[in-house]
Amino acid sequence: MLEDKSRWNKKYLEENPMPVEVSKIVEKYVNHANIGQALDVACGTGRNTHFLADLGFLVDAVDISDYALSKVKKSSTITKIDSDLDKYNIAPGKYDLIVNTNYLSRRLMSQIKDGLKSGGVLIFETFILAHGDFQHETMNLDYLLRKNELLHSFIGLDVIYYEEKIDTNLKGERVKIASIVAKKL
Ligand SMILES: C[S@@+](CC[C@H](N)C(=O)[O-])C[C@H]1O[C@@H](n2cnc3c(N)ncnc32)[C@H](O)[C@@H]1O
Numbered sequence: 001m002l003e004d005k006s007r008w009n010k011k012y013l014e015e016n017p018m019p020v021e022v023s024k025i026v027e028k029y030v031n032h033a034n035i036g037q038a039l040d041v042a043c044g045t046g047r048n049t050h051f052l053a054d055l056g057f058l059v060d061a062v063d064i065s066d067y068a069l070s071k072v073k074k075s076s077t078i079t080k081i082d083s084d085l086d087k088y089n090i091a092p093g094k095y096d097l098i099v100n101t102n103y104l105s106r107r108l109m110s111q112i113k114d115g116l117k118s119g120g121v122l123i124f125e126t127f128i129l130a131h132g133d134f135q136h137e138t139m140n141l142d143y144l145l146r147k148n149e150l151l152h153s154f155i156g157l158d159v160i161y162y163e164e165k166i167d168t169n170l171k172g173e174r175v176k177i178a179s180i181v182a183k184k185l
Contacts, residue, residue, distance in 0.1 A: 001064075001086050008065040017170060018044045018068075022051035023101045025125050029181040030055065032160055033121035036096035041112070042085060042103035046072035053077045057097065062088060090115035100124045104143050109153045116184040122157060123181050124150060128164055130176035150178040157182035 011017050026048050035056045040049045043061035045068045052059050053075055062081040063069050069080050081088075085103075090111040097120060098112050104126050116122060129144040151162050161181040169175045 001084065004084065004086075005064045005066070008063075009067040012045070012065060012067045018047065018102075019170065020045070020047050022047050023099075023123075023125065025179050025181065026051060026099055026101065026123055029121070029123055029161065030097070032181065032183065033097035034119060036117075037094055038097040038099065039090065039095045039115060041098065041100040041105075041108065043072060044068045044102075046078075048099050048101060049078055052097070052099070093117055096120050098122050098124075100126070102126055104145060106142075106153075113154060113157065113184070116157075118184055120184045121160075121181065122154060122184075124154070125177055125179040126150075128176045128178045130166075134166075134174050134176055145178050150180050154180055154182050158185050 038052045038057040038059045040052065040059055040061045043049045043063045046061060049059045049061040049072055058077050060079045060081055061072055062083055062085060064084050066082055069082055072078060072080050085105050085108060090108065092114045095115050096117055098115055100112065112122060127144050129141065129146055147164065159180065159182045161179065164176065164178045167175055167177045
């Protein structure tokens with residue numbers, strides 16, 4: 001969506017919303033994947049892309065924010081893809097590892113599964129709808145998982161880790177997140 005580009009460019013410029021440290025789940029579970037071709041879905045300013053490239057992965061880093069992509073390092077092992085994930089199609093059978101953190105596109109769920117090679121690993125973590133005094137970075141329900149949805153979406157993959165838990169976002173607010181690490185057999 002075009003509004004996503006201007007909304008996220010503005011957010012990056014005004015709020016600097018993402019940390020530079022690799023996601024904990026990526027750091028912890030990356031060793032389940034063979035080093036090879038990786039996809040970072042909605043890579044932002046590249047915290048996970050940089051970590052994976054440093055490990056030797058060839059990373060396709062996709063995001064709609066040209067500002068965020070300008071912060072992703074220029075490297076022969078990183079392909080920056082300035083694209084709208086509402087329209088982007090993931091190449092089938094290409095990836096040893098697909099990473100998706102703090103972003104949700106339900107349209108891409110089956111493409112992510114198909115994008116993995118046999119033996120490829122998925123690391124996916126994002127916000128889940130919660131009730132009560134929980135806050136979310138966005139209250140747009142389209143961008144929030146439902147309970148058990150992440151697990152159901154990747155049925156057929158071999159689940160290495162799954163959890164739904166309370167966490168804090170960058171503003172220190174209580175949020176709920178769901179995380180999955182799974183392998184395509
Ligand atoms: C919360 S940030 C997460 C960034 C990164 N995955 C991380 O964990 O650091 C969400 C990212 O999704 C991107 N995004 C939002 N809508 C998008 C769309 N339609 N197509 C591509 N990227 C989009 C934003 O530009 C932003 O970089």
